[in-house]
Each structure stands twice: as structure tokens, then as C-alpha cells.
Amino acid sequence: MVKSKLLKIGLTGAILLGGTSIVFANTINNEIIPQRNIIPISTLINGDSLPSFTETRFTDIQKHWAYNEITSLEAKGMWGDLSGNFEPNKTINGEEFASYLTKIFNFKADSNFEFDNELEVTRIEVAKAIKESFEKKKLSVIMTQMFPLYEDTKDLTQEEISALSFVFNTGIMKGRTDQKFFPNDAITKAELAVVLDRTQAIYDKVSVESLVEDFGRKLQAVSLQAPVDIVSKSMEENYGDFVSPELLAKWQNNPQNAPGRILSSPWPDRIEILSLDKLSGDAYEVKGEIIEITSTEKVRGGVAAKLPITLEVKNIDNRWIIDDVTLGVYQETDSIVYRNSQYGFNFSLPENWEGYSIITDNWEGSDLEAPQEGRTVETGPIISIRHPKWTAQNQRQDIPIMIFTVNQWEALQQNEFSVGAAPIGPRELGRNTEYVFAIPARYNYAFPTGYEEVENILESNPLQTK
Incomplete structure (x- = not known):
């Protein structure tokens, strides 16, 4: 297990990267691998597995500790036309590193990075460039936030400390030993292969997550x-x-x-x-x-x-x-839905209305013209949804839904008849091709218990037609 001390603190200015907690495990045999080439391996992202030994065009990496990562990236075209000797212990310059980042993050060929193209790239420069690349792509990754304490990182700038925290907590980079990170040493091609392979895995994962979430917002x-x-x-x-x-x-x-x-x-x-x-x-x-x-x-x-x-x-x-x-x-989930297939509508209710009852009645429409003024000329159903706590002794506010045919509703709007004594008519809740659904004008005139809750329910557009 990684033995370096970890200080659990919130990281200032750190960006959040997509969704796995990191458990560290050293899978390398220190007696065989030179100490300077060791990068402790963290657990893999969900669904990943160590690639099996595959064919390669490189002749100098057999049994190398970074063989899997080198060949994994080879299969993705990372190394271009390079063949023969891979030279895993060779260092790389800024131009080479920039080309690799461009392939992983799909940057434009002329993207600018904060390192010299002609000079060897240091390990802390790699950390900074990877963090900046995720930020440029506006991708977020959720990570366990722990601050790595290495003996040789005390003089790093705040920007470098933030980059180190980022690559450490995402599992992209670790120290060459448990005690030292060697921030200013040039990175080797083998080390970089491991770093790039992990970066590619995280980039793919958070890219997929971001795609799905952005799609969801379009529905x-x-x-x-x-x-x-x-x-x-x-x-x-x-x-x-x-x-x-x-x-x-x-x-x-x-x-x-x-x-x-x-x-x-x-x-x-x-x-x-x-x-x-x-x-x-x-x-x-x-x-x-x-x-x-x-x-x-x-x-x-x-x-x-x-x-x-x-x-x-x-x-x-x-x-x-x-x-x-x-x-x-x-x-x-949080709502109860009354479904009426006869008239073609649904009505959403809060969870505390579970166990509601349905009361049916009829509305009557009176003629407004003499000599038949007051005579019932139209009628239709009223469906009332009753709260489960309603009793004869403790009555609560019902939700009365008046049902009109489309023709009845149009006639009502033309004042060809009236319903109720109120000077204003019912309020429309919704309609389908055959019916209009409305709430009576003075349904809560007596202000019974629960009338405020019913008002809030009606404000949430609860009635949906089929």
C-alpha cells in the first residue's frame, strides 16, 4: 500500500473530476524494477481491466513494467509510425508531449501549452498540463480529495501544488517512491505511457458522462x-x-x-x-x-x-x-396519480394523499335568457378527489373537477348558460380533443381545512390530458 502520509483537506482551486474513489495499490515488484521507474498503480476505473499481452511492433519492451500501457496506447495510434525500439527510459521534449495531449484531448494542432517544445518535459510540467487540459475541455471528475506529502514538493508554487493534487487524487500520477515525487526530473517515455493511459481512461469516462448529462438537459x-x-x-x-x-x-x-x-x-x-x-x-x-x-x-x-x-x-x-x-x-415517485381513462386525464397529488377517494356528482347549467331563465339546460359530471383524512366530523377541502364537452365549454364562454352563483365562471385546468376540465369558481368559499394545500396543488399544473 502507499505509505506516504496523506493530509485530508479540501483542495483550494481544485476541479472536480467524474466519479470513482481512489484506492492505491502497488502492483510492481521493487526487487525487479529499478526504483526510478516505479509509478505505484492505483485501482482501475470501473469496467477497466489490465490489458492482456498483445502483439507489438516494439522490440525492447518485452517484460517491461509498462508493457501493457505502452501497447494499449500503441493500439490507439498514440505512437504514430514509431517501430523497432521504443526506448522506454528515454526522456521526451515538449513538442512530443504536446502531440500526445492533442491526440487524447482532441485539441487543435496549434494549441498552446506552458512548456518549451525543445526542452525535456519535467514530471511537474506533465501534471500541470494534464490538469489544464481537463479544464480547457470543461470536464469535471469527482475524486477522493487527499493532499500528498512528499519530501521534495515543499518548494512548489501554488499552481504546481494544485496540479500535483489533481494528478495524485485522480490516480494519474504518483511519486517515483513513497517519499519523493521528483517534480523537476524529466519524465521518461515509460512513465509517460502509464500517465497517458490513465489520462485517456479518465478522459473517456468523463466525456461519456458529460455527453449523457448534456443530452439529458435537451429532453x-x-x-x-x-x-x-x-x-x-x-x-x-x-x-x-x-x-x-x-x-x-x-x-x-x-x-x-x-x-x-x-x-x-x-x-x-x-x-x-x-x-x-x-x-x-x-x-x-x-x-x-x-x-x-x-x-x-x-x-x-x-x-x-x-x-x-x-x-x-x-x-x-x-x-x-x-x-x-x-x-x-x-x-x-413523490406524487400519487389519479388516472381517469373514461375522460382521458391524469391528476398528480402529493404523497400524503395516498388512499384518496373519488366522489362523483353532476353540475347543472342554467339558462340565462327569459322566459326560461334559471332552467337547467346543460349538465355534466363533477369528479371530486377527497383527502384520505376527510371525515364527516372533520371535513377537508376536496379537489372538484368539472367536466365539459368542448361544445359546452364554448357555449359557457359565450354566456349561453351559467354554472353556480359566482359572477365569474369555472377556471380551466386542461383539455383534450373531447373534454375541458375546470375548477369551480368558488370551490373553497368556506375555507375548510386543507384549502391552502389544494391551492398549492392546483398551482403545480397537476392535471394532464391524454
Whole structure:
């Protein structure tokens, strides 16, 4: 185990990098490997495994302690056309190092780094450049925050200390020994291979996480109930940068199989990632949940509903994209939902309304014109949702929902009849192609227990039509 003392403190100015805690384990035999070449190995990211011995065009790395990392990067084209001797103990200059960073982070060829292209690159310069590269890409990684105490790092600048903390806590770099980091020594190609391999693994992981999270924030912009041509255009505009052309076309042809906004409320707010597993060097499986909220959760926090989602993310043409999506079964969470299939609407209720009852009655519409003034000319149902704590002795506020046909509602708006004695009419809650749903004008005139709660419920847009 790593024996250097660790001071557990918050790191000033450190950026957070994606989601694994670090457990350190030394997997190298010190009796065989020269001490100057040792970089203690931390545990691998979830889903990674040590690559098996593979064919290589290099002739001087057999049984080398960095063989796996060198060949792993070789398979990804890191070393270009280099063949024959790899020269693992050779140092590298700034120009070489810049080319490697450019390949990993997909930087432009003319990107600037804070080291001299002609001089050997030191270990602390490598640490600084890697931290800066993650920051330039605006990627965040969650890490266990521990401050490494090495005997030879006391004179580092604050910027260098921050970089050292970053690479140490992400598992990208460690000291050459448990006691010393050797910050100003030139880094060898073998050491750099280990560092770059770990950097690539973390970069891929957080890139995939960032892709899925950014995609999740776009879901609410795509209304799946809109006309087909509008849905197709909206998917192109909002999903096109995140999914493969094949998946996009599949969704455009069958929007019902796509994630997106089905109702005005609740709506998809984000994707929360539960697990991320590496399927291969160029593919990850991400399992998560689409988190849906209403205006209530937006203000007060919480979740209205969850929809399980599994995404397959692939690296195609050096770009991570979502290539397949499987949706699970819709799960309501903090709210109770009354579903009415007869009239085609749902009504969301707080959790404390579980066990509610339904009371049915009828509204009557009176003629306003003489000589039949006051005569009932229209009628329709009222469905009242009653709180489970309501009793005859301790009555609470019901939620009365008046149901009109579309024609009845239009006639009511034209004052062809009236409902109730209030000078104003019912307030519309929602409608579908056949019915309009409304709340009576003076439903809470007596201010019974619970009327404030019902007012808050109605403000959250709880009624959704089918």
C-alpha cells in the first residue's frame, strides 16, 4: 500500500473530476524494477481491466513494467509510425508531449501549452498540463480529495501544488517512491505511457458522462406529442449533436420510442447516471434515470417521476456519441396519480394523499335568457378527489373537477348558460380533443381545512390530458 502520509483537506482551486474513489495499490515488484521507474498503480476505473499481452511492433519492451500501457496506447495510434525500439527510459521534449495531449484531448494542432517544445518535459510540467487540459475541455471528475506529502514538493508554487493534487487524487500520477515525487526530473517515455493511459481512461469516462448529462438537459425541448414534422425537426435540432444518425432517423420515424417530453407537466429535467461500464475500448454502457419534475419540484426540489434509461455510447470517428437507447418502465415517485381513462386525464397529488377517494356528482347549467331563465339546460359530471383524512366530523377541502364537452365549454364562454352563483365562471385546468376540465369558481368559499394545500396543488399544473 502507499505509505506516504496523506493530509485530508479540501483542495483550494481544485476541479472536480467524474466519479470513482481512489484506492492505491502497488502492483510492481521493487526487487525487479529499478526504483526510478516505479509509478505505484492505483485501482482501475470501473469496467477497466489490465490489458492482456498483445502483439507489438516494439522490440525492447518485452517484460517491461509498462508493457501493457505502452501497447494499449500503441493500439490507439498514440505512437504514430514509431517501430523497432521504443526506448522506454528515454526522456521526451515538449513538442512530443504536446502531440500526445492533442491526440487524447482532441485539441487543435496549434494549441498552446506552458512548456518549451525543445526542452525535456519535467514530471511537474506533465501534471500541470494534464490538469489544464481537463479544464480547457470543461470536464469535471469527482475524486477522493487527499493532499500528498512528499519530501521534495515543499518548494512548489501554488499552481504546481494544485496540479500535483489533481494528478495524485485522480490516480494519474504518483511519486517515483513513497517519499519523493521528483517534480523537476524529466519524465521518461515509460512513465509517460502509464500517465497517458490513465489520462485517456479518465478522459473517456468523463466525456461519456458529460455527453449523457448534456443530452439529458435537451429532453424537455422535444415535445413528442407535436405533429410528426415538428417532432422530427425538433429532434434534429436538439438531439443531432448527441446521437448517431442511425438512431436519430429511427426516432424520427417512430417518435413513440424516443425519450422526450410527453406531457406539459411533469417534464424531463435531466438524466442521473447510476452506473457506467466499459464494454470495449470504444464503447460504454450507461444506466441511469430520466428525472421528471413539475413546477412544484422545480421550486421546492424533489422528483415527480423517474424513467429508467440505458444508453450505449460509442466512439465513432474520434467522437463519443449515443448509438442506442433502451427505455424502462415509468416510475412515479413523490406524487400519487389519479388516472381517469373514461375522460382521458391524469391528476398528480402529493404523497400524503395516498388512499384518496373519488366522489362523483353532476353540475347543472342554467339558462340565462327569459322566459326560461334559471332552467337547467346543460349538465355534466363533477369528479371530486377527497383527502384520505376527510371525515364527516372533520371535513377537508376536496379537489372538484368539472367536466365539459368542448361544445359546452364554448357555449359557457359565450354566456349561453351559467354554472353556480359566482359572477365569474369555472377556471380551466386542461383539455383534450373531447373534454375541458375546470375548477369551480368558488370551490373553497368556506375555507375548510386543507384549502391552502389544494391551492398549492392546483398551482403545480397537476392535471394532464391524454
